[in-house]
Amino acid sequence: MKITLTLNGRSREVDLPPLVRLLDALRGPLGLPGTKEGCGEGECGSCTVLLDGEPVNACLVSIGQCEGRAVTTVEGLSDATHLGPLARCFVDHGGAQCGICTPGMLISAEALLARRPDPSDEEIREAIAGNLCRCTGYQRIVDSIREAARERAGGAA
Amino acid sequence: MSLADLPLHDMRRAASLDALCGLVAERHARGEATVLLAGGTDWVVEQELKPPRPDADPLPLVVDVSRMAELRGITATRGLLRIGAATTYLEIRRHPAVIERAPLLAAMARELGAIQIQARGTLGGNLATASPAADGVAALAAYDAAIVVKSVRGERRIPFSALQTGYKQGSRAPDEVIVAVELALPPEGSPWLWRKVGTRRAQAISKVALAGIAVRSEDRVVRFGLGMASVAPVTATLLQTRALVLSRPLSDITADALDAAVLSDIAPIDDVRSTREYRKHAAKAVVRGFLRDLGAPV
Ligand SMILES: Cc1cc2nc3c(=O)[nH]c(=O)nc-3n(C[C@H](O)[C@H](O)[C@H](O)COP(=O)(O)OP(=O)(O)OC[C@H]3O[C@@H](n4cnc5c(N)ncnc54)[C@H](O)[C@@H]3O)c2cc1C
Ligand code: FES
Numbered sequence: 001m002k003i004t005l006t007l008n009g010r011s012r013e014v015d016l017p018p019l020v021r022l023l024d025a026l027r028g029p030l031g032l033p034g035t036k037e038g039c040g041e042g043e044c045g046s047c048t049v050l051l052d053g054e055p056v057n058a059c060l061v062s063i064g065q066c067e068g069r070a071v072t073t074v075e076g077l078s079d080a081t082h083l084g085p086l087a088r089c090f091v092d093h094g095g096a097q098c099g100i101c102t103p104g105m106l107i108s109a110e111a112l113l114a115r116r117p118d119p120s121d122e123e124i125r126e127a128i129a130g131n132l133c134r135c136t137g138y139q140r141i142v143d144s145i146r147e148a149a150r151e152r153a154g155g156a157a
Numbered sequence: 158m159s160l161a162d163l164p165l166h167d168m169r170r171a172a173s174l175d176a177l178c179g180l181v182a183e184r185h186a187r188g189e190a191t192v193l194l195a196g197g198t199d200w201v202v203e204q205e206l207k208p209p210r211p212d213a214d215p216l217p218l219v220v221d222v223s224r225m226a227e228l229r230g231i232t233a234t235r236g237l238l239r240i241g242a243a244t245t246y247l248e249i250r251r252h253p254a255v256i257e258r259a260p261l262l263a264a265m266a267r268e269l270g271a272i273q274i275q276a277r278g279t280l281g282g283n284l285a286t287a288s289p290a291a292d293g294v295a296a297l298a299a300y301d302a303a304i305v306v307k308s309v310r311g312e313r314r315i316p317f318s319a320l321q322t323g324y325k326q327g328s329r330a331p332d333e334v335i336v337a338v339e340l341a342l343p344p345e346g347s348p349w350l351w352r353k354v355g356t357r358r359a360q361a362i363s364k365v366a367l368a369g370i371a372v373r374s375e376d377r378v379v380r381f382g383l384g385m386a387s388v389a390p391v392t393a394t395l396l397q398t399r400a401l402v403l404s405r406p407l408s409d410i411t412a413d414a415l416d417a418a419v420l421s422d423i424a425p426i427d428d429v430r431s432t433r434e435y436r437k438h439a440a441k442a443v444v445r446g447f448l449r450d451l452g453a454p455v
C-alpha cells in the first residue's frame with residue numbers, strides 16, 4: 001500500500017504493508033532511527049512520536065493509519081548539525097544519561113510545551129507519566145523541561 | 158513472535174458507516190472475521206502477545222475506523238451527551254461539555270493509561286474488549302449509558318443493564334458496530350466520584366476502580382449510579398447498593414447496611430494485581446467514601 005504522510009515537515013511516500021508498525025517504518029524504510037523501541041506494548045514511551053501534534057506510541061500505530069497525517073519524530077526537533085533548544089536543556093541539566101528514554105521524553109515534553117508554555121511541575125510529571133526512565137529518577141528531566149519552558153518564554157534567568 | 162504476523166494482515170478503510178456494516182455482515186456470513194481497528198491500544202498489544210499462528214488459520218481483515226466521521230465527535234443537546242465510539246480519551250477529557258457536564262468522564266479519561274494511550278484509545282475499543290477491569294466501561298455504567306450499535310439490520314440502543322452477560326461476553330451481535338454512547342446528563346454541579354485504588358503508576362490497571370454519580374434532593378439521593386471495575390467477571394453495577402441508597406434518607410444509611418450491600422454486589426477474585434480480600438476491603442472503603450461525601454453517616 002502506498003502511504004503518503006508529512007514527516008518532520010516534509011511530504012514522504014512509502015510503499016509498505018499497511019499494518020507495519022509506524023515504529024518499524026520510521027526506523028527502517030523512512031531512515032529515522034532516533035525513535036527507540038523498548039517494550040513494544042505501549043508501556044515505556046521510548047517510541048513516542050507526535051501524530052498530528054499529539055504524543056502517541058509508535059509501536060501501537062500502523063503505518064496505514066498515518067495516511068495524510070503529520071508525524072514528528074525526535075529528528076524533527078533538531079537540525080542535522082545542531083541540537084534543538086529542548087534537547088540542549090536535557091544535556092545541560094542532566095535530563096539524559098544512557099539516552100534510551102530521551103527521544104520519547106523530548107517528544108512528550110515538546111507536546112506539553114506546545115499546549116502549556118508555562119507548565120507546573122505537576123503538569124510536567126503528568127506529561128511524562130507514559131515515559132519510563134531507569135537512570136535519572138525523573139527530577140532532572142522535570143528540571144530540564146522547566147528550564148526549556150523558561151528559555152522559550154524568553155527569560156534565561 | 159507473532160508480531161511478524163501483523164504486516165500480513167490486509168487493512169482497508171470504509172467509505173461510510175453503512176459500507177462498513179455491509180462489509181462486516183458479508184464477511185460474517187462467510188465465516189470470515191473482521192477487526193475494526195481504532196486506537197490499537199488493545200488489539201495491537203494482543204497480537205504481540207499471541208503465539209505464532211498456525212499456517213492454515215486465515216487472518217482477519219482489518220478495517221481502520223479511527224477516522225470514520227460517523228464514529229467520531231461529542232455533542233451535548235437537551236441533557237443528552239453523545240460520544241462517538243472512535244473519539245479518543247484525549248478528545249473526551251478536553252471537551253468543554255464533558256468537563257462541565259460529565260466531569261466523571263473527564264477524570265476517567267485523564268487517568269486511563271498515560272497521554273500516549275489517551276491520544277489513541279477509544280470508548281468503542283474499551284467496550285468491545287469488554288475487560289472487567291475497563292475504566293471507560295465502569296464510568297459508562299455509573300451513568301447507565303446506552304450503547305448505540307449499528308448493523309445491516311439497522312441501529313439500536315443497548316441499555317447498559319443489558320450489555321454484559323458474562324466474562325467478556327455481551328449482547329452485541331458479532332456484526333454490530335459500536336457507533337456511540339449516549340447518557341442522560343445529571344444537573345450541572347451534581348456530585349460524582351472517580352477513584353482508582355491501589356496504584357500510583359499512570360499506566361497500571363487498578364486493583365479496584367469506582368465511578369459514581371448522584372443527584373441529591375435535600376436528604377435524599379434521587380438518581381444514583383455506580384460502576385466498579387475489577388471486582389466481578391463483568392463491570393459491577395452494584396444494584397443492591399444503589400437500591401439501598403435510593404430507598405431512604407441519607408441520614409438513615411448505616412455503614413453496616415452499606416458494607417453488606419456492597420459485599421452482596423461483588424464477586425472479586427485473586428489475581429496478579431490483587432487479592433479477593435483486599436478488593437472487598439477496597440470496594441467497601443471507596444463506596445463509603447462516596448456516601449460520606451454525599452452526607453451519609455458512614
Ligand atoms: C499501556 C496501556 C495502558 C492502559 N491503561 C488502561 C487503563 O488504565 N484503563 C483501561 O480501561 N484500559 C487501559 N488500557 C487498555 C486500552 O487502552 C483501552 O481498553 C482502550 O479503550 C482501547 O481502545 P482502542 O481504540 O485502542 O481499541 P483497539 O485496540 O483499536 O480495539 C480493541 C477491540 O475493540 C474492537 N473495536 C474497536 N472499535 C470498535 C467499534 N467502534 N465497534 C466494534 N468494535 C470495535 C476492535 O475490533 C478490537 O477487537 C491500556 C492499554 C495500554 C497499552
Ligand atoms: S516501545 Fe512503544 S511504548 Fe514501549
Ligand code: FES
Nearest residue numbers: 097098133134135
Ligand atoms: S536516561 Fe537512561 S532510561 Fe532515561
